[in-house]
Amino acid sequence: MNSNQQLLKGSLSVIILKLLEEQERMYGYEITQKVKALTAGQMAITEGALYPALHKLEAEGLLTTETQVVEGRARKYYSLTKDGHTEAVSRISELGIMLENLQRLLTLKPAI
Amino acid sequence: MALTPDQLTAIDRHLRKENWLLNEDLIAELTDHYANGMAEQLANGISFELALIDIHKGFGGRKGLLKMEEEYHTMQAKVHIRLLRSILISYFKMPRLGISVLSSLVLYGLNVMFPLSLKSDYVGFALATVALVTYFFAFKRLMYWHKSGFGRNDLANLVLQGSNALFLSFFYLRLFLPDKILLNLHPAVTTLICIVFFLYEVSTLELLMQYKSKRLKSVQS
Numbered sequence: 001m002n003s004n005q006q007l008l009k010g011s012l013s014v015i016i017l018k019l020l021e022e023q024e025r026m027y028g029y030e031i032t033q034k035v036k037a038l039t040a041g042q043m044a045i046t047e048g049a050l051y052p053a054l055h056k057l058e059a060e061g062l063l064t065t066e067t068q069v070v071e072g073r074a075r076k077y078y079s080l081t082k083d084g085h086t087e088a089v090s091r092i093s094e095l096g097i098m099l100e101n102l103q104r105l106l107t108l109k110p111a112i
Numbered sequence: 113m114a115l116t117p118d119q120l121t122a123i124d125r126h127l128r129k130e131n132w133l134l135n136e137d138l139i140a141e142l143t144d145h146y147a148n149g150m151a152e153q154l155a156n157g158i159s160f161e162l163a164l165i166d167i168h169k170g171f172g173g174r175k176g177l178l179k180m181e182e183e184y185h186t187m188q189a190k191v192h193i194r195l196l197r198s199i200l201i202s203y204f205k206m207p208r209l210g211i212s213v214l215s216s217l218v219l220y221g222l223n224v225m226f227p228l229s230l231k232s233d234y235v236g237f238a239l240a241t242v243a244l245v246t247y248f249f250a251f252k253r254l255m256y257w258h259k260s261g262f263g264r265n266d267l268a269n270l271v272l273q274g275s276n277a278l279f280l281s282f283f284y285l286r287l288f289l290p291d292k293i294l295l296n297l298h299p300a301v302t303t304l305i306c307i308v309f310f311l312y313e314v315s316t317l318e319l320l321m322q323y324k325s326k327r328l329k330s331v332q333s
Contacts, residue, residue, distance in 0.1 A: 029148040059190035
């Protein structure tokens with residue numbers, strides 16, 4: 001696993017919550033494609049990381065699911081619950097603060 | 113590019129036979145993912161076999177898929193327990209609190225009017241038999257959930273089933289224990305036992321109905 005993927009895995013739940021805030025409901029494959037498209041292919045979520053993250057968020061009560069038959073097969077759509085909306089705002093804000101701090105640390109000028 | 117029925121069958125075989133997955137809900141979800149990913153790769157001129165290998169790799173191979181299924185069982189058990197808990201709690205809040213109070217009063221009345229009469233009462237015995245049979249089916253249903261996604265190692269689930277069995281056994285032991293042992297049992301105690309069992313069963317039933325209607329909706333749409 002490269003460092004990019006490691007960073008991605010740590011913030012995967014926030015990415016999912018953010019995407020579902022923007023779009024009312026999404027299915028697994030759609031999420032992988034959306035991330036790829038938004039980052040111009042720089043970031044790719046592996047299936048092995050995405051689905052456990054989705055299932056965990058569902059277990060935590062942050063996501064709810066509904067199944068629809070599309071092209072003759074079942075498709076599971078995920079959407080945010082009421083708690084999920086609240087948690088999304090909180091986690092996005094936390095990640096934002098962390099990134100700001102990280103940015104500050106990375107641009108730190110060496111003391112003379 | 114839409115996949116052919118043969119290609120969809122090949123994906124299904126790949127997940128079930130070659131990767132040993134058992135959970136129907138997970139298989140359905142992954143089949144859709146495989147189908148979407150492979151349709152895209154086929155449109156780009158990649159062969160079906162290569163596309164299948166590529167997506168399989170994304171899941172971490174067979175090991176990754178099996179691990180995912182195991183985690184899925186645990187997560188689904190949590191979902192079921194959380195839903196069951198929220199339904200149970202709803203019977204202690206308005207407006208459902210009314211149902212609980214009314215049921216308690218009815219059960220208390222029955223316990224006062226027919227104390228320990230089940231043994232000699234034919235109707236009572238028949239009702240108790242029906243209740244035991246329905247409990248057997250309820251237990252079988254929980255076993256099915258266990259296999260299809262109800263957490264394999266979930267302690268909470270085990271405790272829940274265990275306490276249910278304990279309450280039920282205690283209540284129905286009235287049929288088999290000598291009357292003198294239970295003669296002094298206050299109707300309020302038996303009512304409490306009855307209401308716990310009643311609310312648990314009603315909540316489990318509601319949870320099942322929720323899942324059933326969810327699936328029906330998916331078939332109808």
